[in-house]
Amino acid sequence: MLLSVEHLHKSFGSSLILSDISFSVDSGDCVAILGQSGTGKTTLLRCLNFLERADSGIYRFRDTLLDLEHVTRRQADAVRMHTGFVFQEFNLFLNKTVLQNVTEGLIVARRVPKDEARKTAMEALSRVGMTDKADAFPLSLSGGQKQRAAIARALALSPDVLFFDEPTSALDPALTGEVLSVMRTLAEGGMTMLVVTHELGFARDVSNHVLYMEQGRILEDADSHAFFTHPVTEGAAKFIDAAP
Numbered sequence: 001m002l003l004s005v006e007h008l009h010k011s012f013g014s015s016l017i018l019s020d021i022s023f024s025v026d027s028g029d030c031v032a033i034l035g036q037s038g039t040g041k042t043t044l045l046r047c048l049n050f051l052e053r054a055d056s057g058i059y060r061f062r063d064t065l066l067d068l069e070h071v072t073r074r075q076a077d078a079v080r081m082h083t084g085f086v087f088q089e090f091n092l093f094l095n096k097t098v099l100q101n102v103t104e105g106l107i108v109a110r111r112v113p114k115d116e117a118r119k120t121a122m123e124a125l126s127r128v129g130m131t132d133k134a135d136a137f138p139l140s141l142s143g144g145q146k147q148r149a150a151i152a153r154a155l156a157l158s159p160d161v162l163f164f165d166e167p168t169s170a171l172d173p174a175l176t177g178e179v180l181s182v183m184r185t186l187a188e189g190g191m192t193m194l195v196v197t198h199e200l201g202f203a204r205d206v207s208n209h210v211l212y213m214e215q216g217r218i219l220e221d222a223d224s225h226a227f228f229t230h231p232v233t234e235g236a237a238k239f240i241d242a243a244p
């Protein structure tokens, strides 16, 4: 097991957004987090990476056991040393080249010497097919290229797990394929991934594990094939049927 949460709760003001969330993820899992808009998928992913603070719960990450109610900054940073996060809107620095975007975390956060950072970054860019764009600025790239650069930035830090929050939903349909194809290659290579997505084809074909959420709860936690062929709840069955 790489990570798990037990009894995670999260409110915004007086609204309970995540309620009693428990699940675990094995190394090499590709987990698709599915559900209607507003069910708390993004909030859950952000809590796992401490971009948002959960109110309570137990979080195990590798050998570390954290009480989410009392997590210190240092503990959160220690987890984040081993994770990468890919955002819907890429979040690239627009005034830096692709290569500079990818080396930034290595040089600043990890104190890797520049030459070595450059080498690591070029390897990461090669994994997403972007070495020829190393010196380009983000504004000159297509959405698919921007997202692949953002994936390379996360990969360069050698994470144990990658979190993706709807990585293709800001893209033109014609450009989603190149990003999904990179993600599929990563999953097939054994990268542990948690992917919030509305791309059910990707979830069905690439993920091995599905978490289906409704109103801040996990309604189904299943093997991916089982989920798509025999959903247990009526909500999940309707959700699958409604997909284009």
Ligand SMILES: Nc1ncnc2c1ncn2[C@@H]1O[C@H](COP(=O)(O)OP(=O)(O)OP(=O)(O)O)[C@@H](O)[C@H]1O
Binding pocket: 012, 017, 035, 036, 037, 038, 039, 040, 041, 042, 043, 044
């Ligand atoms: N910072 C915030 N402050 C207050 N409420 C929030 C905040 N972020 C999210 N919410 C609320 O929490 C609920 C869950 O939001 P979340 O973004 O996690 O849903 P989601 O499942 O990712 O939806 P979508 O598929 O549309 O991205 C929503 O009702 C949303 O309005």
Ligand SMILES: [Mg+2]
Binding pocket: 041, 042, 043, 166, 196
């Ligand atoms: Mg979301």
